[in-house]
Amino acid sequence: MKKIDYKEIEGKSLAYYGLLGGLGLIILIALLAVYRMEHEGHYITGMTNQIVWGMPHVFAVFLIVAASGALNVASIASVFKKAAYEPLARLSGLLAIALLAGGLVILLLDLGRPDRLIVAMTYYNFKSIFAWNIFLYTGFFAIVGVYVWFMMDHNMYKFKKKAGLAAFIWRLILTTGTGSIFGFLVARSAYDAALMAPMFIIMSFAFGLAIFILVLMASYKWTGRELGDDILVRLRGLLGVFVAAVLYFVAVYHLTNLYITEHHGVEKFILLEGGQFTQVFWIGQIILGGLLPLALIYAPGVRDSRQVLGLICGLIIIGGLSSMYTIIIGGQAYPLVMFPGYEVSSTFFDGVVSNYTPSSYEVALGLGGVAIAMVIVAFLIKVLPFLPASLADKQ
Amino acid sequence: MSDAVNHSRRSFLEKTAAVGAITIAPGIMLHQVASAKPDDQPVTDAVRWGMLINTNKCEDGCTDCVDACNAEHGLVGNNRPETDTQYIRKVTLREKQTGHELSLPLMCQHCETAPCVDVCPTGASFKRKDGIALVDKHICIGCRYCMMACPFKARSFVHEQVRNQTLSAPRGKGTVESCTMCVHRVDKAQVPACVEACTQGEHHAFIFGDLNDPNSEISQELAKHGGKQIRADLKLNTGVRYQGI
Amino acid sequence: MIKRFLPNTFIVAALAMLFPFAGTADVPLPVINEPEGEDVECVEPEDDMTRNHMNYILHQRDETMHRGIRTSRHSFAECIDCHVQPDEQGNIASIDSNEHFCRTCHEYSAVTIDCFDCHADRPQEFIEREKPADHPPVSLQQQVHQLLSATEPTAGDSK
Numbered sequence: 001m002k003k004i005d006y007k008e009i010e011g012k013s014l015a016y017y018g019l020l021g022g023l024g025l026i027i028l029i030a031l032l033a034v035y036r037m038e039h040e041g042h043y044i045t046g047m048t049n050q051i052v053w054g055m056p057h058v059f060a061v062f063l064i065v066a067a068s069g070a071l072n073v074a075s076i077a078s079v080f081k082k083a084a085y086e087p088l089a090r091l092s093g094l095l096a097i098a099l100l101a102g103g104l105v106i107l108l109l110d111l112g113r114p115d116r117l118i119v120a121m122t123y124y125n126f127k128s129i130f131a132w133n134i135f136l137y138t139g140f141f142a143i144v145g146v147y148v149w150f151m152m153d154h155n156m157y158k159f160k161k162k163a164g165l166a167a168f169i170w171r172l173i174l175t176t177g178t179g180s181i182f183g184f185l186v187a188r189s190a191y192d193a194a195l196m197a198p199m200f201i202i203m204s205f206a207f208g209l210a211i212f213i214l215v216l217m218a219s220y221k222w223t224g225r226e227l228g229d230d231i232l233v234r235l236r237g238l239l240g241v242f243v244a245a246v247l248y249f250v251a252v253y254h255l256t257n258l259y260i261t262e263h264h265g266v267e268k269f270i271l272l273e274g275g276q277f278t279q280v281f282w283i284g285q286i287i288l289g290g291l292l293p294l295a296l297i298y299a300p301g302v303r304d305s306r307q308v309l310g311l312i313c314g315l316i317i318i319g320g321l322s323s324m325y326t327i328i329i330g331g332q333a334y335p336l337v338m339f340p341g342y343e344v345s346s347t348f349f350d351g352v353v354s355n356y357t358p359s360s361y362e363v364a365l366g367l368g369g370v371a372i373a374m375v376i377v378a379f380l381i382k383v384l385p386f387l388p389a390s391l392a393d394k395q
Numbered sequence: 396m397s398d399a400v401n402h403s404r405r406s407f408l409e410k411t412a413a414v415g416a417i418t419i420a421p422g423i424m425l426h427q428v429a430s431a432k433p434d435d436q437p438v439t440d441a442v443r444w445g446m447l448i449n450t451n452k453c454e455d456g457c458t459d460c461v462d463a464c465n466a467e468h469g470l471v472g473n474n475r476p477e478t479d480t481q482y483i484r485k486v487t488l489r490e491k492q493t494g495h496e497l498s499l500p501l502m503c504q505h506c507e508t509a510p511c512v513d514v515c516p517t518g519a520s521f522k523r524k525d526g527i528a529l530v531d532k533h534i535c536i537g538c539r540y541c542m543m544a545c546p547f548k549a550r551s552f553v554h555e556q557v558r559n560q561t562l563s564a565p566r567g568k569g570t571v572e573s574c575t576m577c578v579h580r581v582d583k584a585q586v587p588a589c590v591e592a593c594t595q596g597e598h599h600a601f602i603f604g605d606l607n608d609p610n611s612e613i614s615q616e617l618a619k620h621g622g623k624q625i626r627a628d629l630k631l632n633t634g635v636r637y638q639g640i
Numbered sequence: 641m642i643k644r645f646l647p648n649t650f651i652v653a654a655l656a657m658l659f660p661f662a663g664t665a666d667v668p669l670p671v672i673n674e675p676e677g678e679d680v681e682c683v684e685p686e687d688d689m690t691r692n693h694m695n696y697i698l699h700q701r702d703e704t705m706h707r708g709i710r711t712s713r714h715s716f717a718e719c720i721d722c723h724v725q726p727d728e729q730g731n732i733a734s735i736d737s738n739e740h741f742c743r744t745c746h747e748y749s750a751v752t753i754d755c756f757d758c759h760a761d762r763p764q765e766f767i768e769r770e771k772p773a774d775h776p777p778v779s780l781q782q783q784v785h786q787l788l789s790a791t792e793p794t795a796g797d798s799k
Contacts, residue, residue, distance in 0.1 A: 041555035041568045049551050052539040112537015112552060112569030119534050123517040130516035130540050186629055187510060187546035207457035336548055338501075338625050339640070342488040346501070348481050348549065356478075399677055437707035523708060531705050532758055558734075559767045560760045567758035582708050 004087045007389040009223045011382035016222075019378060023371040030368020033361040034109045042112065045361050050334050050354035053109075056110040058324040059366030063103030063373060064137075064178055064208065065200055066320065068171040071144065073235075075171070078164030084234060088216070089389040093148040093167070094386050095212055095377060102373030104137060106365055124166015131179050136174045136245040143167050144207060152385065175201045182327065189266035190331030195256065199249040203323065206242035209235065210316035215377060217306060219387060228393030229304055236309055240297040243316060247290045250323070269334045269353070270326060276356075277330035280322050289319010329356055421448070431584035435560035443507075443634065444476035444576055445606040446590065447613050447622050450498060452600035455498040458485055460601070463504075463592030467577065468564035473555060478568075480551035482574040483589055497639065500600075501575035501588065503528055503549040505634030511541035517607065519555060520571075526606070526634050527576045535570040540569060546626045549573045576634075606634065670744040675722045682722075683713050695718075697755075716755065721763045735761035 009016075047054040050317060074092035074286055077085035124131045147163040150156040179200030185191040213235050220227035254271065270281055278365040293312045302308040333354045338344065344351030381387055432438065464470070464483045472479035483502035489495070505528045511520040512528065519535035522528050530541075530550075539639040542550045557567050563579035566572055577587035585591070590601040604613035616622075622636030684696065700714040712718050723741040726732040733739040735756040738747050742761075746753050760767060765773050 006580075022547050038569070042552065043475055043478040043554035048554075049480075049548075050477060051541070052542040052552060112571070113535065116534070116536045119517055120536050123534050125512075125515050125518035127513045128516045128540070130514065130538065134516065181540075185510075185544055187544055187626075258590070332543070336546060338547065339488055341492065342490055344486060344488055346484050346486040347476065348484040348486075348548065349477070350484075350501075355629075379453070425644070434706070434710045434712070435707055437703075521706065523706065525708070533701060533705070557758070560758065562760055562764045565760070570758070578708070582710055607790040 001253040005389045006385035006387065007263070008383060008385050009115065009219070009381050009387060011378075016378070016382075019222075020375065023178045023378070027368050030109075030364050030371070033364035033368070034114075037110075037361050037365070038114065044359065046357045046359040047362070048354070048356075050349050051329060051356045053328055053332065054356065055329075055358040055362030056106050056365045056369075057328050058321060059369055060103045060110070060377075061178065061181075061328065062320050062324045065175060065204045065324075066207040066211050067096050067099035067103060067204075068175045068178075068201075069142070069204035069206065070099055071167060071171050072205055072208055072211050073166040074147070076163060076238075078161050080170045084231065084294045087391060088212075089164075090148060090151050090232070090386045091216065091219075092212060093144050093379070094248060094380055095215055095373075096171075096208075097146050097148075098373040098376035098380075099208075099211065100137060101331055101376060102369040102371075103392055105372050106369035109365060110362075119138065129177060129184055133171070133177045133181065134175075136170075136177045138173050140167075140170055143170050152296070171204075172201060175204045182331070186238045186333055187336060189263055189337060190270070190327070190334060192263075193253065193256070195249070195253050199246075199253055202242065202249050203243045205322065206239065206246050206316055207240050207320040209242060209378045210313040211318070213239070214310060214313045214317075217310060219377075219381060223387075225387070226390045226392040228391055231391055232292070232306070233303070236297060236303075236312075239312065239316070240294060243290060243294050243297070246323075247286070247294070250285070250290075257277035265337065266331075266334045270330055274330060274333070274353070277326055277333060281330070284322025285319050285326055288315050289322055299309060332356075427530075432582060434582075438523055438525040438582075440524040440526075443606045444571065444581060445505070445526065445604065445613055445634040445636065446473055446576075446587075447602040447616055447636045447638065449600050449602075450497050450499045452598055453498050453500065454598060455487060455496065456511060457498075457598065458597070459592040459596040459598065460500050461485060461588035463588040464574075464631060467561070467580075467588035468566070468575075469559065469561040475554075478552075478554035482551070482572070487517035499637060499640065501547065501549070501625075502589075502635070503576070504547050504631070505574075505576060507634070510544040510546065510629075511632065514540045514544040516540065523578070525581075527573055527578050527581070528573075529578060530571055532565065532567065532570040532572070537569045537571065539571060545573075546629055546631070560588065667748055668738075668746045671739060672724065672744065673723075673725070673727070673741065675725065679724070683718075716759060724762050724766075726766065732762055732766045 045054060066336075071092055073085050074089035074096075076082050077089045077092075108117060113119075120134065121270065124134075143163070144167050147167045148161070150163045176197040179197035182191040183194055183196030212233070216235075217227065217232075219225075254267060257267045268330040270277060272278060274281070293315045296308055296312050296315075333356060335344075335349075335351050335353060338350070396409045428597060431632055461481075461483050468482060470480050470482065483500050486501045487496065487498050489578055495565075507522075507526065509520070509522060509528050512522055514520075516538060517534045517536055519531045519533075520528070522543045537552065539552055542548075542552060550571050552571050553566060553568050555568055560566055564575075577585070577589075580587060586603045590603040593599065593601045602613045602616055604611040606614060606617075608614060609618075617636065620638060622638050622640055624631070624636060627638075684692075689696075696714040697716055698799070700709075700711075701717065703709040704715075724732065732744075735743055735753075738744055740761065742753055742755070759795075
């Protein structure tokens with residue numbers, strides 16, 4: 001096998017510092033938003049006692065799900081032994097770590113008491129899926145970190161396959177844990193489904209790969225390195241399979257719910273009568289995030305267009321955020337069913353669909369998390385050799 | 396230095412408080428909560444505190460229990476109903492098929508197997524041995540997972556700064572809170588504020604007592620006429636039961 | 641004598657170099673008002689309380705919260721009742737004032753107190769129950785605008 005030549009990016013151009021500066025500004029605005037949220041209290045956000053998790057959680061869960069998906073490329077190379085993906089494995093590991101870090105920062109900064117991080121680290125309730133997730137996340141950092149190290153260190157290279165396998169297994173558990181945060185909530189009609197966990201795994205494949213392709217294309221274009229069509233065509237084909245699989249899982253999830261009479265109410269809400277949530281579901285999640293990318297991936301004539309591939313990835317990200325919005329916020333907006341057969345009303349918004357308008361604070365925090373992930377990638381590819389000097393097609 | 400600290404002013408206050416409680420609620424204390432637990436003894440699972448609410452006696456439009464709760468815990472709203480805390484609320488039910496209407500107070504149901512306790516990452520949501528579900532606000536990080544898990548929407552997040560708290564109901568921004576079954580009163584052998592207010596208002600919709608004691612008024616009434624749990628399908632074994640739904 | 645004195649001077653000198661402004665007028669010395677009355681003694685020796693009050697309170701906190709033990713000796717409410725009292729003019733300091741018994745020391749030693757985010761900072765009879773002031777939030781757009789147009793960070797402090 002030909003040796004791959006990895007090289008740090010130069011990172012001295014004005015554009016590079018411009019990128020870091022731009023991302024830094026986004027992070028600064030996010031921190032300002034957090035300061036206001038923590039100082040005034042959460043009432044200034046769109047979140048209420050009805051919609052307790054809002055836009056920050058949409059971004060955070062999306063990033064965490066995408067993080068484990070971003071590791072896929074490395075897994076395909078090491079676990080499934082596809083040599084063509086080998087040169088991309090380092091970036092794949094790095095992106096996974098960066099996205100997870102971005103997502104976790106959002107979750108942390110949205111807490112009512114982020115100053116009590118030490119409490120979250122020292123008091124554990126082992127029955128809580130959240131508590132498990134704290135271990136799953138820190139474990140993910142450690143395992144993927146070691147995996148990346150083994151890939152880069154000649155002395156440790158022989159253990160790379162084992163580390164890759166461990167990281168692959170860990171990421172499956174991690175996404176199962178993330179999906180289970182919702183899947184185990186028996187109280188709410190929209191979440192009460194074991195299918196949540198596998199659905200999140202499939203979603204992670206699609207979202208993670210979409211972000212990976214965008215980052216790959218951007219970094220090669222901006223550094224003037226060669227990126228051949230072969231690898232992009234492969235990734236694009238993979239993306240098609242993943243997007244189709246997501247649509248399949250979403251369909252099964254809703255069909256199952258439609259079969260269960262108890263869940264008819266919430267299904268009718270999401271699919272037909274939910275106002276903004278119905279729109280986000282059909283337009284964002286299904287059309288923009290599913291059908292359109294699928295059509296573009298398999299459309300003849302645009303197979304080699306990188307602009308179209310970039311568009312496809314962007315659409316999948318929009319679809320990903322939309323599906324998180326429908327699941328997380330739509331699921332809360334539908335009222336709890338406490339008294340079947342009764343119309344319910346109170347001063348505490350019982351029995352009514354809850355309003356939610358995302359506030360700029362929440363969106364700023366969410367984008368800040370994305371920016372943090374991007375800064376990590378942009379910085380680390382400058383100081384360590386993550387990217388192959390060339391990914392030109394083999395002649 | 397010793398235990399015999401001069402607490403003249405303090406003990407004076409305690410005495411007036413105790414006298415107040417006795418004159419406010421004659422009778423209730425005597426036959427419902429037999430004896431106060433000594434201050435230095437921990438609560439045990441020999442008792443399980445519970446409530447039985449007879450919705451037939453609960454008047455539509457009456458908010459005595461809610462008002463008493465708000466006063467007891469210093470729950471002052473900020474005219475923002477979507478984010479203001481409510482421990483207990485009046486819910487109006489209208490049966491879709493018959494049009495039959497009824498009204499009931501709804502609060503933390505103090506489940507035996509409480510979903511909030513299961514999901515809490517730090518253990519801030521916990522059950523006292525005597526069956527009261529509480530939030531330990533000292534270790535609550537404000538993640539709100541318990542609010543996602545609660546089937547009764549019983550919990551509120553403190554969305555803004557709180558000042559001038561009452562002595563017995565510390566509460567502050569960034570943590571989650573809910574009905575405490577007036578644990579500070581129960582430990583002094585008093586009944587919860589909502590129960591007291593309902594009884595004083597001559598409605599008598601609440602019975603508070605020990606579900607473990609077959610001779611308590613609540614157990615006797617439950618044995619005689621039964622009582623339903625809200626969302627009984629979840630098998631949470633709630634500590635608050637209802638009649639007439 | 642000199643042996644014991646020397647290391648101390650070193651430490652003081654080292655500290656002085658680390659904190660060049662320590663001891664200047666920037667940080668006022670704490671003003672501690674002892675509870676009135678000659679027969680009043682704290683529940684533990686004073687020097688013990690100065691060092692270990694947080695441990696007593698922490699222990700009692702968990703005992704009360706989780707086990708329902710409500711003895712008064714190390715009760716936080718008792719601390720407040722005794723130590724936070726009005727001065728001769730009848731003014732009582734809230735936690736927002738640096739004359740508050742707890743805050744005056746904590747500010748001096750730069751240790752954040754977490755207690756009064758939730759707990760009452762004065763004995764109940766000195767708390768006026770009224771609606772908390774409603775301060776409208778500054779929008780994020782305004783904030784960003786301020787940040788970009790001025791170098792000075794916005795205060796936005798409600799204290």
